Amino acid sequence: MANEIPGVNMEALRLQGFKVHELPSIVNIPAAHGRRDFYKMGLVSGEMAIDYGGQILELNGTVLFFVNPKVPRSVVRRSMNATGYACIFTESFMPAIVKRSPLWNTGDSPMIRLNSEQAAFMTGIFQKMLAVHHSDYSLKADLIKNCIELIIHEALSIQPPAYTLQNGAARLTHLFMDLLERQFPIEHAAEPLKLRTAQNFADILTVHVNYLNRSVKETTGKPTSVHIAERVAAEAKALLKHSDWSIAEIAYALGFNYPTYFNNYFKRLTGATPNSFRKV
Missing domain, CATH: 2.60.120.280 (Regulatory protein AraC)
Structure with missing residues (x-):
């Protein structure tokens, strides 16, 4: 196997x-x-x-x-x-x-x-x-x-950690990335993802969403929304390949109210539908 x-x-x-x-x-x-x-x-x-x-x-x-x-x-x-x-x-x-x-x-x-x-x-x-x-x-x-x-x-x-938190933007980015990663892996289909947007993370971190977006882009070169989308897509791929959950259950677990929204989101990011990706 x-x-x-x-x-x-x-x-x-x-x-x-x-x-x-x-x-x-x-x-x-x-x-x-x-x-x-x-x-x-x-x-x-x-x-x-x-x-x-x-x-x-x-x-x-x-x-x-x-x-x-x-x-x-x-x-x-x-x-x-x-x-x-x-x-x-x-x-x-x-x-x-x-x-x-x-x-x-x-x-x-x-x-x-x-x-x-x-x-x-x-x-x-x-x-x-x-x-x-x-x-x-x-x-x-x-x-x-x-x-x-x-x-x-x-x-x-x-060998201490490679990252060095030298300024406010870097510190905030580190907190955002840590908060994003802590949501995964998703273990239960009945417990949907709670932090899905930059505003969600800004609320938790008690900063203005514009400051969060600017800090993340300055530190990593990628927008906050891209980091979130890439991590959600990675988890979606893992669940499609390594779980027996239905596509509807995976969609709900990732914070989508309807499987159709998840299908469109996944296809936009990966070029494949969830069903076709699972069958490969």
Whole structure:
């Protein structure tokens, strides 16, 4: 199946909420494209090329990686001697971490390069997680969570977030982007998207909508409405491909009162109708 992960018992992962494993020694392992239900962090040593959101990332040496399930990715090339560990978990397993940590920002590189001392320290943590995962310890989930948090804090101390909030426009844009991203992924069809327009976001951020639009355009080069439309379209694609919701349910979940409005919106942005996109 396209959504299976090599070497991972998917049913156990869904039940427990997490999985720690050693990377299998296989060349050209395909990774699932566009997974939206599992976050992934890992430690890899060796040579590998990854297509991450359409950008080819060359891995050489030892790196930590943090994979956002909203970003399509696949392994393009992997050497025979690439080794390492991975921890996969659901958002419900670590809800606070994935919401607030910049390491899973969709626009940033998912890799942090390590020196030999940092690599040895991280290897010890992953080996500890692997041992705990295979143990009978009754509180293993709590210990795994502590290890994940430790890795995240160490990673941030090695490589702080790429963004720098130097002025009011940049700060406001960061708040807008964070607020936009927090709405996703949509988990329940009965809970529709609430923030759909620039005015909605301006109201929450207590600024004039013109100031918000000007700040976002100045900082990112794209209007607020474009960021919103692109993110809604990305979520629509994910729901069409990775859920069994009807198109009417998806339309309602994304804040459209009528499926026809959603059909027209989706076709304008993607060139395809929701139904035709789902069938591809």
